[in-house]
Amino acid sequence: MSEQEESTRWAPIQRIILPSSDQPDTVSLYVDAGSASGIRLRENDEFARTPKLLEDKLQMSSSESREAHFEDLLSRHSMRIRSGEQMSFGTYFNAFPASYWRRWTSVRDVRLVVQTKGTGTVTVYKSNARGSVQRVDGKHVDGTATSIFELTLKPFGDGGWYWFDLAASSGDLVIENGQWEARDGSRPKGQVTLQITTMNKPDFCLNNARILAENRDVLDNVKEILIVDQGTLKVEQQEDFEAVRESLGGKLRVINQANLGGSGGFARGMYESVENGSDYVLLLDDDIVVEPESIVRLLTFADHCRKPTIVGGHMFDLYNRSVLHTFGEVVDPFRIVPALPHADMETRHDFSVANLRQTPWLHRRVDVDYNGWWMCLIPTSVIKEIGLSLPLFIKWDDAEYGLRAREAGFATVSLPGAAVWHVSWIDKDDLVGWQAYFHARNRLITTLIHSPYPKGGRVLRESVQADVKHLVSMQYFTEHGRIEALRDLFKGPEGLHKVLATKLPEINALKSEYPDAQLKDDVDDFPAPKIGRGPMGGTVVGMPSKKELIPWGIKTVARQLIKAPGPESSERPQGYLAHRDNRWFRVAHYDSVVVSNAEGTGASWYQRDPKKLKSMLAEATLLHAKLLREWDKLADQYRRAVPEISSFDAWKKTFEANAKDDA
Structure with missing residues (x-):
């Protein structure tokens, strides 16, 4: 093969795939039945301006569209489209994310190769960053055919995908294989x-x-x-x-x-x-x-x-x-918390309800x-x-x-x-229990190293607020971990390797001291609450407004510090709370309550203790004040230590010190 031929050789960069036989509940991620157009949104579209109308239209579209037949999936790469039906590969796993290849690679042209058997059409579509759909090309196929479409990536600066649809005419149409290709040249493949x-x-x-x-x-x-x-x-x-x-x-x-x-x-x-x-x-x-x-x-x-x-x-x-x-x-730089890159993005998006072609925000490239x-x-x-x-x-x-x-x-x-x-x-709720130590410490370490804002932006303020929420919620074991995290932060980065294998056992050893850390399998393992003893007369308690939050917090903390728990609170709980109702502003009204955990595997008995509240609140406040004073010095210390504590030599010593015999 000549040098010129080698440089123009096409090689696969994404194969068409179908779900394995044990995953019928994932079909919508691979193929999408129904019309090719999906939902087209324009700047002046009534649905684009009115989110409720868009939601209704999505639900209508979803309910009216046909589903793919699982028995038509012939292999991981082959599928039958029944006579008179249409199937789109504009899906999560089979559409081609053109804007990502355009942004991060040197590829500027791709081609689509689809091998079929039967009579029908292959139609290629593309979208832009707004989710608008445009037909690109199409071919009629008959018998055994290979359809090739050469496509440019130039228009995909901010977003957009390529995909293709198949439609069967008088008989079944079978896709035997399909792939997206790029000019590969003599590019070596990494191991x-x-x-x-x-x-x-x-x-x-x-x-x-x-x-x-x-x-x-x-x-x-x-x-x-x-x-x-x-x-x-x-x-x-x-x-x-x-x-x-x-x-x-x-x-x-x-x-x-x-x-x-x-x-x-x-x-x-x-x-x-x-x-x-x-x-x-x-x-x-x-x-x-x-x-x-x-x-x-x-x-x-x-x-x-x-x-x-x-x-x-x-x-x-x-x-x-x-x-x-x-x-x-992304990481919100002012708060150092995980965040979404764009305001219009969803979390927990269900592709069985609204697939790629029906969801405009999925077409914008996310950095x-x-x-x-x-x-x-x-x-x-x-x-x-x-x-x-x-x-x-x-x-x-x-x-x-x-x-x-x-x-x-x-x-x-x-x-x-x-x-x-x-x-x-x-x-899950990994902000409570033994994981609270690592959440608190490691968020602060990340802030010290990477925050572009003086004193870490809003992180210290939110850390203090979290202490108050856990304490008024009677989550004393969680708060112990958070206080321990602040103490350890002042020990500096040099000790991080030393405690890597020992800190979790140390934290777990404290569970016996805290009722809120002791999990039982069944709520019947706890004493039954006395009828009518719950706070607020059983009224559902809502979260305070922003205007009321500070006065509410002062009043609640003062009440919990001054007022002794009811005489029966250590003998029996005032009630049960499901995990979804375990909110700080609600739990704060109890002296004693059994709360189920997020996984549904058990429950713990929260019991108010004014002495613990007083001592923990005082220590957490003093530690945060010290952290505020010493922030710049600590930030410099941790930043300078990163090359050493992340080095091969440092980790090699840790691996050798924590080696285990082979099983």
Whole structure:
């Protein structure tokens, strides 16, 4: 092949895929039945100006559209369209995210190749950043046919997708294969280490290993599949582990180490990927189900990026598989909290209700600060330059790394069409309990290192407010963790590695001292409340308005400090509260109440204690005042320490000190 021919050779960059046979509830993510146009919005559209009308139109469109027949899915790449029916591939997994390729790669032209058998039409569409739909091209097909469409990426500066629809005429039309291609030239393909961090979830790990073994074509450029096992239920001790390892052809390796949290597990994956010569590491959570094609898409996209780029996948809800948790994340710099990049974005978007063609905001390109480490591809060249994860155990490690990478000139892209199904935290409350320590400490560390605002913007104010909310809610174990976080912050960054394996056991050892930390399986395990003893006469209590909030807080804290709990409060609760009703402004009216947890697995007994409230509020206030005074000194200290505490040498010492014998 001549040099000119090599430079114009087309190679696949995204294959058309269909759901596996065990996932009928995900069909809407792959194919979309019905008309091609979806909803077209214009600047003067009545529906664009009136959100309620748009919502009604979406619901009407969804209810009237036909569904794809699951039995027509012939393989992972082939599907039958029945006579007289139309099927769109303008979906999450099969539309081509043209604006992302236009923005981050050197690709400027793509082509679509569709192989069909039967009689019908292939029609290509595109959208812009507003979600407006435009027909691009179309072909009539008959018999065995290969349709090729050459397409430009020039119009996709701010957003937009390409996709195609198939319509069958007098007989069935079968798509046998389809793919989006780019001029590949002699571009080398990077090698990746797939790394899973796990803590007592061996079933999830082995399930994903089986999925990979059943889709061996996605492993062509996978150097190694690495499981960092930090639990007591060992992956290697599972009955079918050896069979799974054998099915992966020697690519699976397990490292056993002490529980160093997510940051310790993922840092190990970063470290090992550099050591084994990989070009990338793909970090994966353990409690996921992976769409295997996503691995190829992330790797292919990263290979085509103009400079080293972190590329992440999205997260769908494992227990509601058509629901996308979020389309991209940024960090609000004034508050240092996760935020949405655009005001019109939704969280928890359900593609079975409104698919890509029917949802205008999905067509705007979303630029992010970081991607969650449920699925995140990081070039090893980036790791060599900026270091590994900070030793934070859990919480804020992924966001901090994305911010650090951005400051060093490395972007993060959350790539549509690449995703996992993950156990969603929508039904969890990780701001209470043992995780409160890590949330509070690591948010403050991230603020000290990255905040562009004096004294960290609004973070200290919100931290004080959180203390008050937890205390008036009788969440004393949670507040103990938050106070401990403030104390440890003043010890400086040098101690972060030392406490990585010990802090969680220390926190959990305190549970016996706090009734609110002691979980029982059933509310009947607690004494029954006496009828009529609940506060406010059973009236539902609403949240104070902004105007009333400060007077309400002063009055509530004063009452809880001065007024002794009712004489029966330690003997029996005043009532039960479901988790959804466990709001600080409501719980604050009780002296004693049983509250169920977010997961629905048990309940705890909250009991008001004025002495704990007084001592904890005083200490938290003093610590925040000290932090305000010493902010600039601490910020300089933590910023200067980042290269050292994220270094290969520092992590190597931690790994060696926390090594475990192989299972």
